[in-house]
Amino acid sequence: MIYRKVSINSFGVTNSFGYGIGVAICIKLSAVNHSCKPLTRVCFRLVYLLETRPVLFSFFRKRIAILAPVGDRMPATLEGACHSYIDELMPKSMRQSLLKKKYHFDCKCEGCMDDERNALMEAYSCGNCVLGWVRNTEDSRCGACGWQITRDHYELCRTAEESAIAAKPKLYNTTIASATRKHLGERLLELFENTLHDSNVHRMPVLRSLFETSLEERE
Secondary structure: OHHHHHHHHEEEEEOOOOOEEEEEEOOOHHHOOEOOOOOEEEEEEEEEEEEEOOOOEEEEEEEEEEEEEOOOOOOOOOOOOOEOOOOOOOOHHHHHHHHHHHHOOOOOOHHHHOHHHHHHOOOEEOOOOOOOEEOOOOOOEOOOOOOEOOHHHHHHHHHHHHHHHHHHHHHOOOOOOHHHHHHHHHHHHHHHOOOEOOOOHHHHHHHHHHHHHHHHHHO
């Protein structure tokens, strides 16, 4: 029972690359609601405090949790300052499955109710125009030019999508050599060209991994 309460009310701590590195507890922030289209992020700040005693002074470090707004919409209440309990850069079906499994609720947030936004997060590139996109279904049409996806284009895009999903564990596995992960990421980016739309969330693990490996090379 205690483990379940901690699991539900805790926060995942990630590094600058989005990788999970720990778990944190903050009682007040556990009252904040979830949204797959969050208004805030939970951030942790290191502060130095001065402790005064009768005969000595001492400094100690403390981490404080804060809610940082992510856009122009400022929440008026703590309950309205929704943040995402999970990595929201996933397809709707994956988000809802994870939220149901870990937090035991069916998500009906603003992000989940936005059909066009969810479709764009899994969109394929239009095979006819540069700016358009098509849904990841066999009978979809581009909203910009009206082009209907062909069977060949659909299969090519689906292959790219499946490759991205299969490669994610390797890209996030820091025990694999940086050069190996970089090579894999570069090959995937080539595969995504003219297949996965720029807004497709399956691109994110690749971009995160390439960003990390490029920094490692500079160091």
